Amino acid sequence: MNLPTEEGDFYWTPEGYKVFTEQYHLKRGYCCKSGCRHCPYGFDPKKGY
Numbered sequence: 001m002n003l004p005t006e007e008g009d010f011y012w013t014p015e016g017y018k019v020f021t022e023q024y025h026l027k028r029g030y031c032c033k034s035g036c037r038h039c040p041y042g043f044d045p046k047k048g049y
Contacts, residue, residue, distance in 0.1 A: 003028060 035045035
């Protein structure tokens with residue numbers, strides 16, 4: 001599912017990576033378990049949950 005993005009949903013790092021913010025993750029409504037930098041769901045890739 002691809003949600004349309006709006007102001008505040010992401011930013012670009014100096015290296016050119018697109019980073020989704022907590023705002024976007026909450027709008028999406030679930031954790032993708034990819035270890036996202038701003039995950040509001042508390043997923044820890046080291047623990048696997």
